[in-house]
Amino acid sequence: MLADRPPLRIGSRTSPMAMAQARLVQDLITKAAGDVPTEIVGIETSGDQWMGDLAELGGKGAFLKEIDRRLVLGGVDIAVHAMKDVPGDGPLPEGTAFAAYLPRDDVRDVVVIREGSPYTCMEEMPAGTRIGTSAVRRKAQLLKHRPDLHVDRIRGSVDARVARLDAEKRFEALVLNAAGLRRLRMEHRVSEVIAPEVMCPAVGSGVVGVQCRTADTALAELLRLLDDPVTRTHMAAERTMPHGLRERCNSPIAGHCHTTADGQLSLLGMVFTREGGQFAYSQEWAPADSPEELGAWVAAELLRKGARGIIDGNPR
Template sequence: MTNALTDMLAARFAVAPLRIGTRTSVLARVQAEHVAMLVSKHAPGIPVEIVPTQVSADLWPGDLSELGGKGAFSKEIDRALISAQVDIAVHCMKDVPGDVPLAEGTAFGAYLPRDDVHDVVITRDGTPLADLPTGSLIGTSSVRRRAQLSIYRPDLRTERIRGNIDTRLAKLDEPDSRYTALILAHAGLSRLDILDRHHEVLPIDFHPSGEGAMSMVPAVGAGVLGVQARQADTPVMRLLDELNHPATARHILAERTMLHMLHGHCNSPIAGYASTTADGQLSLYGMVFNRDGSQFVRSHAWGDVDDPATLGCRVAADLLHQGARRLITATRT
C-alpha cells in the first residue's frame, strides 16, 4: 500500500473507526472478523468496528420469495451503508441476488480468495447419501440443491430448513429429529471450524442420472465473500482494491453476468461455476433446472481470462437457447 493511501486512510478514520456491516449470525460475524483482520493487516493503525445488523431474511421462517427474494439478506445492511452508518458491508456472494441492482452509489470493491465450493451431506452417523433409506427426509433450503438431489435420489424427500448453520445442525441432532441428513456448504462449515462432523463431500462435476456418482454443481458465487462500499468513498474503495483477489473477481464476473442474463430469482434452481484452467483459459459451467430436477439444461464454455463478461454472456445465451427461460418462468409460480 502506498504512503499516499496510508495517509488518506489515517485522515479518513482519525476520529471514528472503519465500521464493517454484517448480519448477526455466528457465521456472518466470523466472516466480518476475517475482513477486519485483512483490513488491519493492510492498513495497520486504522481502528475497526464490526456492526451487526439484524436482517429480515434471518427472522423469516418461510419462502424467501415472500420477502422479495435474496435481497432480504442485505436490504437492512444496504440502508446502513447508504446512510453512512457503516463504511463497508460483507456478503456471501451466493446470497446476492442477480435480478436486483446493488444499492445506488455502491459497488463491490473486493472479492476475497474463493473458499471450497463443494456442498456436503451431514448425517448423524456417517451413512453415505447413496445408502440412505428410501423416504429419508433431507433438510435444505436451496432449490438448486433440491433439484439436483432429485436427479440422483428421487426416492428421498426434501424439506425447507431455514436458520443459521448451528440452528440447522441442532435440528438434525434432536433425539426425535425428522431429518435424516442436511445439505450444507463446505465453506460455511470450514469457516466455523465444524468439519469434524460426519460429512460427505459431493463432487461438482455433473453426471447425468445413472452415469456416475451424485454430484452437486455449486451456486453462483459459492465460497466467495464480497466487500461492498460507497463508490464516492475513495479511501475505502482504494483500500478494498488492495484486498481484492483478481482471479476470484474474474470468476465472479463471469458467473454473475450469466445469472443476470438469465434473470434468475430466489426460487430459480440455477448453478454456475467459473474457474481458470491449467492452460490459463477461463471456464464457465452453467445449469438451470426445474423444481424437481426432472428437466434441466446445461452449458460449458471456455474463453479469454481477461474477458469474463463475454464468457458469461455466451453461456447464458446457450442456456436460453436450450429453454432455460421456460424453466425459470415455471419456478415463479
C-alpha cells in the first residue's frame, strides 16, 4: 500500500512557476489519498542554469533531462512537467509514462507592459518598439502581425523577467503566458490578452503532466485519479503533430487542439520562419476518438505545404 511506503518524492524544476505546479500536484494527491505522505524535491536543470540560446544545449529538453534521470534511477517517484517543455519528437525515457494530465489551464498569451510606460496596449506602440519574449513561437507570430516591432529574446523565470522589464527599461513590454502569471499571483500585471486565433499557443500549453515509472503500478493507479480525459485526448493530437514533423529543438511550431461544440476535435498547426515572414498553416477536424490520426493528418498537411523547409531554415 502507498500509505506504508516512504513519502512520495515529487521531482520538479526549482523555478517559482515549476514549484507552484509541483505544489498543485502535491495538493491533488493529498485530496485523492490523504494518507499518502509526499515531499517536493527541487532539481536544478541545465536549462534553468543556461541563459543563452537553448538550441546550444539541445533544446527545451534541457529543462527535463536531470529530472528524468532522477526518476529513472529512483531518486524521485514522480516528475512534474509543463507539457510545453516536453519535446514531441522523441520517446519518453524507457520505463516511464505520463500517468496524469491535469485539466488544461488558460492557453492564451498576454502582454505585460513595463511600469511607467506611456502605452496601454501593443496597438499604441510605434514602429521599432522593443518587445521581449523567450519563445521563437511568440516572436514569429508577433512579427507576422507587427513586422515593424523589434522583438528580442529574454530568458529567466517569469518573475525575474517582469522585474527586469521594470528595472532595466530595455523593453516596453513582454509577452507571457496567462496561466503562468496567475499561478505566480501576478495576474494584475496583465495589460492585454492575445486571442489564440492571433497567437497560436505552444503544443502542450497550459497542461501539467505527471510522470512516473510504469513498474510502479500502485502509484500509477493513484495518479490516474488526477488525470483529465479531455486534456489527455487533446495532448494525444497535439503531441502527434510535432512527432510527425520531426520537430527540432526550439523549432518555430505552434499547435492547439480543442473540442468543438458538436463534439469533434479541431487541431490547428502552424510552422513559422523565425522572423514570421513565411509560415505553413493547417487546421483539420476528426472524431473525438481519433486524436493521433488527427495529429498525423495535420503534420502531413504542414509538410505538404513546405513545413520541412521552414523548420530546416530553407523555406521555398
